[in-house]
Amino acid sequence: xxxxxxxxxxxxxxxxxxxxxxxxxxxxxxxxxxxxxxxxxxxxxxxxxxxxxxxxxxxxxxxxxxxxxxxxxxxxxxxxxxxxxxxxxxxxxxxxxxxxxxxxxxxxxxxxxxxxxxxxxxxxxxxxxxxxxxxxxxxxxxxxxxxxxxxxxxxxxxxxxxxxxxxxxxxxxxxxxxxxxxxxxxxxxxxxxxxxxxxxxxxxxxxxxxxxxxxxxxxxxxxxxxxxxxxxxxxxxxxxxxxxxxxxxxxxxxxxxxxxxxxxxxxxxxxxxxxxxxxxxxxxxxxxxxxxxxxxxxxxxxxxxxxxxxxxxxxxxxxxxx
Amino acid sequence: xxxxxxxxxxxxxxxxxxxxxxxxxxxxxxxxxxxxxxxxxxxxxxxxxxxxxxxxxxxxxxxxxxxxxxxxxxxxxxxxxxxxxxxxxxxxxxxxxxxxxxxxxxxxxxxxxxxxxxxxxxxxxxxxxxxxxxxxxxxxxxxxxxxxxxxxxxxxxxxxxxxxxxxxxxxxxxxxxxxxxxxxxxxxxxxxxxxxxxxxxxxxxxxxxxxxxxxxxxxxxxxxxxxxxxxxxxxxxxxxxxxxxxxxxxxxxxxxxxxxxxxxxxxxxxxxxxxxxxxxxxxxxxxxxxxxxxxxxxxxxxxxxxxxxxxxxxxxxxxxxxxxxxxxxxxxxxxxxxxxxxxxxxxxxxxxxxxxxxxxxxxxxx
Numbered sequence: 001x002x003x004x005x006x007x008x009x010x011x012x013x014x015x016x017x018x019x020x021x022x023x024x025x026x027x028x029x030x031x032x033x034x035x036x037x038x039x040x041x042x043x044x045x046x047x048x049x050x051x052x053x054x055x056x057x058x059x060x061x062x063x064x065x066x067x068x069x070x071x072x073x074x075x076x077x078x079x080x081x082x083x084x085x086x087x088x089x090x091x092x093x094x095x096x097x098x099x100x101x102x103x104x105x106x107x108x109x110x111x112x113x114x115x116x117x118x119x120x121x122x123x124x125x126x127x128x129x130x131x132x133x134x135x136x137x138x139x140x141x142x143x144x145x146x147x148x149x150x151x152x153x154x155x156x157x158x159x160x161x162x163x164x165x166x167x168x169x170x171x172x173x174x175x176x177x178x179x180x181x182x183x184x185x186x187x188x189x190x191x192x193x194x195x196x197x198x199x200x201x202x203x204x205x206x207x208x209x210x211x212x213x214x215x216x217x218x219x220x221x222x223x224x225x226x227x228x229x230x231x232x233x234x235x236x237x238x239x240x241x242x243x244x245x246x247x248x249x250x251x252x253x254x255x256x257x258x259x260x261x262x263x264x265x266x267x268x269x270x271x272x273x274x275x276x277x278x279x280x281x282x283x284x285x286x287x288x289x290x291x292x293x294x295x296x297x298x299x300x301x302x303x304x305x306x307x308x309x310x311x312x313x314x315x316x317x318x319x320x321x322x
Numbered sequence: 323x324x325x326x327x328x329x330x331x332x333x334x335x336x337x338x339x340x341x342x343x344x345x346x347x348x349x350x351x352x353x354x355x356x357x358x359x360x361x362x363x364x365x366x367x368x369x370x371x372x373x374x375x376x377x378x379x380x381x382x383x384x385x386x387x388x389x390x391x392x393x394x395x396x397x398x399x400x401x402x403x404x405x406x407x408x409x410x411x412x413x414x415x416x417x418x419x420x421x422x423x424x425x426x427x428x429x430x431x432x433x434x435x436x437x438x439x440x441x442x443x444x445x446x447x448x449x450x451x452x453x454x455x456x457x458x459x460x461x462x463x464x465x466x467x468x469x470x471x472x473x474x475x476x477x478x479x480x481x482x483x484x485x486x487x488x489x490x491x492x493x494x495x496x497x498x499x500x501x502x503x504x505x506x507x508x509x510x511x512x513x514x515x516x517x518x519x520x521x522x523x524x525x526x527x528x529x530x531x532x533x534x535x536x537x538x539x540x541x542x543x544x545x546x547x548x549x550x551x552x553x554x555x556x557x558x559x560x561x562x563x564x565x566x567x568x569x570x571x572x573x574x575x576x577x578x579x580x581x582x583x584x585x586x587x588x589x590x591x592x593x594x595x596x597x598x599x600x601x602x603x604x605x606x607x608x609x610x611x612x613x614x615x616x617x618x619x620x621x622x623x624x625x626x627x628x629x630x631x632x633x634x635x636x637x638x639x640x641x642x643x644x645x646x647x648x649x650x651x652x653x654x655x656x657x658x659x660x661x662x663x664x665x666x667x668x669x670x671x672x673x674x675x676x677x678x679x680x681x682x683x684x685x686x687x688x
Binding site: 036038041043044047050051054147148150151157160161233236237238239241243244246247284285288289291293294295298 | 408432433434435436437438440441442443446447448450451452454455456466467468469471472492495499540
């Protein structure tokens, strides 16, 4: 009996930060619902989930990278890059499936390139991905002549604006990605190694694990996630914009950190990232519905981030003391 | 544990502040109302005293005349507008136009804008977020021709009136997606080119060599201004010796002007695609001491341009009014909601050519 009690206790402790996040989310939903009659409806809920989809997908990849003690600043540019590849392939008559495959492959390869430079080139991931971020954006601007690429078939735009029953495609895709991400991080050896790389790379290497290869793959996954996000953005807008995804890397980092993933590596939570994504998007949606300028949103996002990291840090210390 | 509770409370407090922030926004609109009333009184006083209107008042009257019959007041309609980023003064001024006109017609308007010029997906999100509220009509200024198409289609399906203000959408793609616009308010860029060039023609009695400094090749406003200027010069019988694309970059315009004047020392006029480039040209001419010989015109009537016209270094700029554009948008939305067909109303936004003679009348132009 008391065993069970202490187990529940432990579980609650383990998830208490996630519970706090959930509390914040519910409180926000309640307050905005009271302030506006339009907020709490299935239609608006679908709106929020739909808009969260892009952020959710890139944040999952970012959570993995940050758990491994790295950072990937190139995701915004990769979103634009995969969209451009899909757009140009479609325009040249490729079937939607082929165009999507090419786009996703290109984003995966950019991720692998990032990972290779970090793991084998022994460079700092911040610098590597900052460089690939600007290089990829430059390539997009040159290849598209800074014009947007448009003219997709309905099969492709279905990914962005179609729906399966009452649920939009982007929501379905993002939830699948989040589920896979959660399984990878929390249930597989690969996920364990990710967290291990973040907390003690040297020890892991000494124990005979090929750390470099895992590092490369984790960046590859993050690139692939950005590619999927690029697919959704392009399909939703029905056009591949040369500047698509600009600045999204910051949103992804914010969501991952808010979700309880530690910048120092070694600690990550996909469920936390999911809730954090919803918090940020409920805020965005709520402010629009309440007709508050988007400038306030930036201030609030910053505050929420600082406070949540304070809570998380405090929480860590308390756990260690126990 | 206590600290945890405190932190949660802090978060709650923060979110509450947000809700309070919303309450205070209506206060600020009231304060703009009162300032609006003051300015209308001031305008009335001016007109009685001098018996003539400023250019801006004339333009405002022109808008009302063009859009007659004007819609009924106090219809209680709920309007909304989505602009491009408010870090650009053009959109801020347009927002004032929206708000003042809504006030004048006794309707409500909510205005949202994107964080940046490039956040196309964010703009679509804003439109979708607005569609869950029961707005009667929404005016949008799309960041790109394609980014809002799916949102406009959903608005159509919900029976919300949609018009575009300033920027345009790709109508072919919109039609393909099964959507349509109720009206579009565009800027007549071609006419901006014509007006500027005509000023040079008038100043030089239609004789002599002229050059055109255009923006970037392929951009709608740039090409239209360039072509408008070119046609006007040619019709007047002037000799167009050079047409340079300078990407709206003052430095490139400076370099181009230096080269053109070197090759054509008798040049009498340069028509530019915007004020930034025109001021670059003015700089080049000043260094060669040819300021008086060459008439320079630009487009936009920026603050910098205004100062240069006042001190006499710059000749003239074509001004248009984002304020009146916002006002037009409100009137057109209301007309559409009354069941009138407004699809043919297009680019009636008034423009004015500003030079040293009338720049002092432009203090209220916005």
